Amino acid sequence: MTEMTARDKILAAVSSARPQTSTILPDVSGRVSQQSDSIALFRTNLENSGAKVHVIGKNEIEDTVNDFSDFYGQRFHGDIALRDFTNVGSIAAPADLDGAALFVCTGQVGVAENGAIWLSDSNCIHRAALFLPEAVALVIEATSIVPTMHEAYEQIQIDAEGFGIFVAGPSKTADIEQSLVIGAHGPRSLHVLITS
Amino acid sequence: MKNVSDHAQAASTFVSDAARTDWHDESLWQVRSKRDTAARAVDDWEELRQMASDIKDNVLANLDTYLIQLEKAALANGIEVHWAADAEEHNSIVADILAKNNARKVVKSKSMLTEECGLNPFLEEKGYEIFDTDLGERIVQLLDEPPSHIVMPAIHKKKSEIGSLFHEKMGTPAGESDPQILTEAARQDLRKAFLSADAAITGVNFGIAETGGFVVCTNEGNADLGMHLAPLHIACMGIEKIIPRAADLSVFMRLLARSATGQPVTIYSSHIHAPRPGARIHLILVDNGRSEHLAREKFRSGLKCIRCGACMNTCPVYRRSGGHSYHATLPGPIGAILNPGFDLKGYGDLPFASTLCGSCNDVCPVKIDIHEQLFHWRQVVKEGQAPLGVKAVAATMKRPRLFKLLGSIGKRLARIAPGPARKWLESRDLPPVPRKSLGELLAERESAQSNDRDDRKG
Incomplete structure (x- = not known):
C-alpha cells in the first residue's frame, strides 16, 4: 500500500469537510451597464491614477510618441512599428530593457469604470517591457473602450496567451504614511493614446 | 511579541502613545473613507457583493472539484502543480524547487500565505537570500518585524522612522524622510535585485479553475518585475483562493481594490497561464x-x-490597537475569526478584541458574517470556563435579598474590583455612583406613592 500523497490527503479532507448543499453560481454574463460617456470616464480614471491621456487621430501616433520628453534614452516598440524605435523583439534578454526611456505597444480593450487596459504577450512581446522602461505608452482605439469589467471579460479570453494584464496607470505606492508616490518599481509614467 | 497571547496586553504599548494611536486611527479611517467613496460610485455595489458571496459559497461547496479542475488545466498550460498539506510541507517544496534550479537569490512579492508559513526565516536559515519587494513589506523586512496590515504592511511606521531605517540600510541622507526620496532609494536598491534574481516567489489573488491560471494584483509592479525577469516563478496559493470561471473575475476585480484602498482597480492585474519561453x-x-x-x-x-x-480599516479596535496587537499573520476582524480555528489556545483572545459593532460585516466584499462569528468564537473559547461574572450576576438576580444587599454596596465593590474587572475598569471612567441604589429608590418611590394615595383617600 502506498502512502497517501499530500494531494490525496487534502482532497479527501476537503471532500469530507465541505458543505453538502451548493449555492448555484450566479450568472455574471450579459450585465448591461448604463454609462453615458465611456471615453470621458476612461480618461478621468486614468488621469486620477497619474496617467497622461492623449486623444488623437489614428495617423498621429508616431508624432505623439516622438513628442514625449519625459525621459531620454533608447525607445522600444512592441506590436506597433514606429520610426526611430527599436523592435523589442530584437532584444534577447528582457533585462536589457533596464534603463530604457520608453516602450510603446497597443492595448486590446479599455475599461471606462477604472481606466484599465487589457493587453497580452502578442502586444508587449516581452512581459518585462511593461515594467523596466522609465515610461510606457499604450495605444487604444476609442471603439475598444467598454463600460465595465463585465464587458471587458466577455471580450477577452484570459488564457488565449500565457500572459495577459490590465494596466491602469503608472507604477505607484503609498506604503510610506499613505503618501502617494508615482514610480515605485515600474514605469514612472504611463501615456495612453486614445485613437479614433 | 511572538509569545504574547493576549490582545489587550499586546496593544498596551501601542495605545500608551495617545498621539500615535490617533495618527494610526486617522490614517486607516482615511482609507476606509476612500473605500466608501469608491463603493458608492458603483451603482450595483450591493448586487456585486451578493454575487461574490454566492460564488465563494459555491466554491466552498465544490472546492475539491475545482481544485482538480485547476490542477488539470494548469498542467495542460505548462504550469507545474504541487500540493502542500501544511506550512512545513509548503516550505520544503519551495526549498526543493529552489535547490533543483540552483537558485540562491529570491525576490518575493507580497504573500500573506508565505508569511503564515514562515517561509522567509526558513529559507534564510538555509542560506537563501530573500528580498521582499513590496515597499511596505521591504520596510518591515528590514526592521525585522512582521507586517501589521495585509495591504499596507508598514502602516504603523512613521516616515521619520522609515527615514532612519533607510539611512542605516541604504545610505539615504540622515534626517531624510520625504516619501518620494525614500521610495526612490528602495526602487534603486531593489531594481538590482530584480535584475539578478534566480527566482521569484509571489502570492495568488485568484486561481481560476476553468482556465488553469492565476491572477496577481499589485500597484507597484513588483510581482511582475519578479516573475517576468527571473527564470523561475513559484506561486503560492491557499486552496480557498480559487474561483470557478474566468468571468467571475469581473465581479472580484470590481470589488477587490475598491474595498482595499478605494482605487477603482489595482494598477497591475496580471493573468498568468503559461511561463514565458x-x-x-x-x-x-x-x-x-x-x-x-x-x-x-x-x-x-x-x-x-x-x-x-x-x-x-473600519474596525475601531484595529485602528486604535495596531495590527501587531493581534500577534498573528492575519490581524483585524478577519484574523480574529480565522486564527482561533488554526490555534484556539494561541488565538482565543482575538474574538474578544472587538466591540461587535458590525462595521466589518458592512464593508466585507464577500459578505462574511464576521461579527456573528466573533460572538460564536467567544462561546467556544469560554465554553465551560470563564463566565464567572455572568454566573454571579445570574445567581444574584435569582435572589432578591442578595441583589438588594449587593446593590447597596455596589459602589464600594467597583473600587475593590478583582483582577479581570479591574482591568476592564482601567481604561474606563465609571459614572459617579448614585447615593441610593435602584432598589432603594424604588422602595422610596413606592412608599411616597402609597402615602400620596393615602392622602387622597383621606
Whole structure:
C-alpha cells in the first residue's frame, strides 16, 4: 500500500469537510451597464491614477510618441512599428530593457469604470517591457473602450496567451504614511493614446 | 511579541502613545473613507457583493472539484502543480524547487500565505537570500518585524522612522524622510535585485479553475518585475483562493481594490497561464488548516475572504490597537475569526478584541458574517470556563435579598474590583455612583406613592 500523497490527503479532507448543499453560481454574463460617456470616464480614471491621456487621430501616433520628453534614452516598440524605435523583439534578454526611456505597444480593450487596459504577450512581446522602461505608452482605439469589467471579460479570453494584464496607470505606492508616490518599481509614467 | 497571547496586553504599548494611536486611527479611517467613496460610485455595489458571496459559497461547496479542475488545466498550460498539506510541507517544496534550479537569490512579492508559513526565516536559515519587494513589506523586512496590515504592511511606521531605517540600510541622507526620496532609494536598491534574481516567489489573488491560471494584483509592479525577469516563478496559493470561471473575475476585480484602498482597480492585474519561453512556473496549492476550518459549519465562511483588508480599516479596535496587537499573520476582524480555528489556545483572545459593532460585516466584499462569528468564537473559547461574572450576576438576580444587599454596596465593590474587572475598569471612567441604589429608590418611590394615595383617600 502506498502512502497517501499530500494531494490525496487534502482532497479527501476537503471532500469530507465541505458543505453538502451548493449555492448555484450566479450568472455574471450579459450585465448591461448604463454609462453615458465611456471615453470621458476612461480618461478621468486614468488621469486620477497619474496617467497622461492623449486623444488623437489614428495617423498621429508616431508624432505623439516622438513628442514625449519625459525621459531620454533608447525607445522600444512592441506590436506597433514606429520610426526611430527599436523592435523589442530584437532584444534577447528582457533585462536589457533596464534603463530604457520608453516602450510603446497597443492595448486590446479599455475599461471606462477604472481606466484599465487589457493587453497580452502578442502586444508587449516581452512581459518585462511593461515594467523596466522609465515610461510606457499604450495605444487604444476609442471603439475598444467598454463600460465595465463585465464587458471587458466577455471580450477577452484570459488564457488565449500565457500572459495577459490590465494596466491602469503608472507604477505607484503609498506604503510610506499613505503618501502617494508615482514610480515605485515600474514605469514612472504611463501615456495612453486614445485613437479614433 | 511572538509569545504574547493576549490582545489587550499586546496593544498596551501601542495605545500608551495617545498621539500615535490617533495618527494610526486617522490614517486607516482615511482609507476606509476612500473605500466608501469608491463603493458608492458603483451603482450595483450591493448586487456585486451578493454575487461574490454566492460564488465563494459555491466554491466552498465544490472546492475539491475545482481544485482538480485547476490542477488539470494548469498542467495542460505548462504550469507545474504541487500540493502542500501544511506550512512545513509548503516550505520544503519551495526549498526543493529552489535547490533543483540552483537558485540562491529570491525576490518575493507580497504573500500573506508565505508569511503564515514562515517561509522567509526558513529559507534564510538555509542560506537563501530573500528580498521582499513590496515597499511596505521591504520596510518591515528590514526592521525585522512582521507586517501589521495585509495591504499596507508598514502602516504603523512613521516616515521619520522609515527615514532612519533607510539611512542605516541604504545610505539615504540622515534626517531624510520625504516619501518620494525614500521610495526612490528602495526602487534603486531593489531594481538590482530584480535584475539578478534566480527566482521569484509571489502570492495568488485568484486561481481560476476553468482556465488553469492565476491572477496577481499589485500597484507597484513588483510581482511582475519578479516573475517576468527571473527564470523561475513559484506561486503560492491557499486552496480557498480559487474561483470557478474566468468571468467571475469581473465581479472580484470590481470589488477587490475598491474595498482595499478605494482605487477603482489595482494598477497591475496580471493573468498568468503559461511561463514565458525558457522560464518555469510552479504553483503550490496549500491547505495548512483550511480543510479543517471548512468542516466548521459556523465558521467556514471565513474562507471566502479575498484579503482586501477593509474589515481592518473600519474596525475601531484595529485602528486604535495596531495590527501587531493581534500577534498573528492575519490581524483585524478577519484574523480574529480565522486564527482561533488554526490555534484556539494561541488565538482565543482575538474574538474578544472587538466591540461587535458590525462595521466589518458592512464593508466585507464577500459578505462574511464576521461579527456573528466573533460572538460564536467567544462561546467556544469560554465554553465551560470563564463566565464567572455572568454566573454571579445570574445567581444574584435569582435572589432578591442578595441583589438588594449587593446593590447597596455596589459602589464600594467597583473600587475593590478583582483582577479581570479591574482591568476592564482601567481604561474606563465609571459614572459617579448614585447615593441610593435602584432598589432603594424604588422602595422610596413606592412608599411616597402609597402615602400620596393615602392622602387622597383621606
